[in-house]
Amino acid sequence: MCSVPTIRSESELVSLAIQLGARTVSGWSVREEELAREGVPVSRNLAEQFRQKIRHGDDPLGELFGILRSPTERRPQGATFTPCEIVLAMLDAIADQGVPDRVVDPGAGSGRFLMAAGNRFPKSILRGIELDPLAAILARANLAVRGFGNRSYIEVADYRCHRLPEIPGRTLYFGNPPYVRHHLINRKWKQWLVAEAKKFNISATQSAGLHIYFYLATAAGSKTGDFGTFITAAEWLDVNYGNILRELLLGKLGGKRIILVEPTTRLFPDAATTAAIAQFEIHSQPKAITFQRVKQLSEIARCPENRSAGREQLEKEQRWSQFTRSPERAVDGFVELGELCRVHRGQVTGANRIWVTPLADPPLPASVLFRSITRARELIRAGNVLDDVSHLRFVIDLPIDLETLEGEDRQAVKQFLARARRHGADKGYIATHRRAWWSVGLKEPASILATYMARRPPAFVFNQAGARHINIAHGLYPRESMSREMLQQLAAYLSQAVKISDGRTYAGGLTKFEPREMERLIVPGPELLMQGDRSLKTS
Helix, strand or coil: CCCCCCCCCHHHHHHHHHHCCHHHCECCCHHHHHHHHCCCCCCHHHHHHHHHHHHCCCCHHHHHHHHHCCHHHHHHHCCCCCCHHHHHHHHHHCHHHCCCCEEEECCCCCCHHHHHHHHHCCCCEEEEEECCHHHHHHHHHHHHHCCCHHHEEEEECCHHHCCCCCCCCCEEEEECCCCCCHHHCCHHHHHHHHHHHHHCCCCCCCCCCHHHHHHHHHHHHCCCCCEEEEEECHHHHCCHHHHHHHHHHHCCCCEEEEEEECCCCCCCCCCCCCEEEEEEECCCCCCEEEEEEECCCHHHHHCCCCEEEEHHHHHHCCCCHHHHCCCCCCCCCEEEHHHHEEEEECECCCCHHHHEECCCCCCCCHHHEEEEECCHHHHHHHCCECCCCCCCEEEECCCCCHHHCCHHHHHHHHHHHHHHHHCCCCCCHHHHCCCCCCCCCCCCCCCEEEECEECCCCCEEECCCCCEEECCEEEEEECCCCCHHHHHHHHHHHHHHCCHHHCEECHHHCEECCHHHHHCCEEECHHHHHHCHHHHCCC
């Protein structure tokens, strides 16, 4: 980051941008004019300092935007500006795709992608779409100072419903679509997503993040021969809502290459997020997509250890991040965990403050109190075997039919439920969707218990004591009868063999194993488990 001269307000920032030539870039909007009228003048000397820094290749205007507006203020619009090093690495990675006649950034921000493209492609038209009028003014100023103003056009608009003018040549779609989680997206736009996806014969879920909307809008507005590369959060590779983008890449978008940056690598200084770079060429109908996993930006352009996955394979798989890793070597006698055990997440209580307790108060009958794993650390501390539950808290699991309780037991439960109602336990989402709001419905004790979300590999514990578990853990239930020794062997093997990279890793190294993902882990088959330690050491 460069040293940024002092600007104390957005009004000063607007005036500075205008002094730097923002008005020379076409496309000014009414909203930008309103901001311009509120501008507070800045000195020519200060403007000259900024001009020199921009010409040097820095973006002090964008940096100031990030200072004057906190990450919390920017989050609803997903305004996280991309470091220039990433922008240049993405450009290097598409060097073999040819020269575009036009470059479009669908979420232009302060213009970093357009500035890099303008420098790389001296004859290309530069067009940015940006919802925030202040950011749009900054992009104009940056492009003007860099000498690209006469071939640039910035529009204050929502890319999802914006239609670009047609041109005879090729367009490069280049940028970082905003990342906003679905719960911050208006219902109207969620309905738009479903309707637009349907035009491509894709069934869309409304839980998709905003970056998926931008891919969909690009597919709708582009033509054969156009190409692009976007950097977004990487969850779409694996999560259910990502099927929209996965199908688009196998369809009109024409996915060519996907680069997954190791989640432990922090690319954005003000946002902890994963990163996947997707390259595509419209209507190219790829027979295969190339996958790459990198730890640093310098690896993006030189493509080390590329792997390819064919269309048929990609159509079958719901989790694509696995293609960025070397395939596991097949070993005789080993199988997927799912062949031996079903994996189930523990029960959701809906209100742990009500249903989880160290002691029952008022006293409740022992028949409704179940010692349970309610914190992941309880499994981590247990080692390979859980043989004592005396330190565990109780989960209160009442029968659906309260008539089965008699005498003092029934009276105690009635008192407890009266207090639970006063605390709103019958009003929560989970409670209102149960057959009986008061019945948690714990699963039977699992033979093996496992953690599934942490910044470390999962803990697998043989559940000798028969503890129950809630949704902070997974339970492994054998499909066929397995001896105690085999179960202990299986838990011990999983604890030693499973790596953090086997799961779905999020920003900052937080790794999650969904039940079906855990079932795909490779483990010793029944014969090897029966043979014991000696046979497993050679695997």
